[in-house]
Amino acid sequence: MTTFNDFKYVFQMQFNKNFGYLPYYVILQIIISLGIVIGFTYLIGSSDTEAILFLATGAPTLVLIITGIVLLPQQIATSKTEGYHQFLRTWPVNRCIILVADTLIWLIVVIPGIVISILVAHFMFYPGYDVTWTLVPALLLTAFTSIGIGYGFSYLLPPQLSMALSNVLAFGSLMFAPINFPMERLPAWLQNVHDFLLLYSMAEVMRDALATSTFAASTGNYVNLAVWGIVGFCGTIVLINKK
Template sequence: MILIQILISIGIVIGFTYLLPAPDTNSILFLATGAPTIILIFTGLVILPQQVGTAKSDGYMEFMRTWPVNRGVILGADTTIWLIITLPGIIISSIIAHLMFSPGYDISWTVIPALLMIALTSIGVGYGFSYLLSPTASLALSQVIVFGALMFSPVNFPLERLPEWLQALHQALPIYSMAEVMRASLAASTFEATAGNYINLLIWCVLGYGGAIIILNRK
């Protein structure tokens, strides 16, 4: 899993430069600071829902409801495992990107809380819709998310390049805020995240985990 995440991150930085006729330092920095967000999106909003869908189909979710354990503890334990799996890949891939491209990282003290907040939001939202929807619907939505994150989300390019209606949509959805918070923590002298970005992530994180706990508590 970690190797796959590293390859995805490096692949984004390398592969997307081929779409640019003359990639400059700013373009490389945008891709390098966007790649960790893509990893977290893939993990929390694509891979996790697919695994939850499989577990639901196998009856594991019904079995889990019989445990005499608080549902929040169950989600907390699962989240810790996903964090352990995901964070090393982001760190290693960022180091490799720095050695290969020297994009101009300016790492802020906010990088650790930013990584945790983005990861928790992504994982929380992934739990929320994968527990709410059927396995088939959850799989379909995860595929839409991975396509949209790569092609139509302002993670690897500025928000201003999108149509106005899509800009407004991303202001409400969490992916744009994830990218902004990540960028501001990895290149603090170049990018800045607003308080609204952090509030957006907090709201989606609470909605995701709160919804998942409510669904797990259903008899």
């Protein structure tokens, strides 16, 4: 019961602190998701069903990635600059509770953008969704991994460096990661790199969950994400407990 009360207290504190920014984050995620689903169709200049399906299934993945590696690090960097990070570490609660509470808040932020992008893509383009029950675990695993990695380098690096790295990762995931296009379009060496990185695995599990008759994620994709997520959160716990 004590753990639940601690979680309730921490969640309320963190939610109230960020309440003024949360609507902005929600709107931003909706704009990003719609920009990918609709705006990228003008860029590729094609109504090919496969291309549309890549955009439709890639948009939720990018929303989760941008939340975890861009918005979250920016929020933590601001907290460090304001001194709130040091204040947070004085709370008489388990540090894991702080991470779980923050993770839940960011999950709430990303859900509207994901739902709206899926619905808009369906009614505008009819890309050929074939949703399975794996959507929920795929979404949660992708979100936890993205948030875990965002937490990890945000607590490890100074605010300026973490914000710079988040921008580099956002640009790389948008332009050079096989999220909105097939892996085969990349050079062979970059394909080999993505086999070990988390971005391609995120895209694969989300594509498999949203269009299982067209795409298929491997067990290795799920294992890869789980390893990255565990490393991110465990590293964050070590850093946040470090004196």
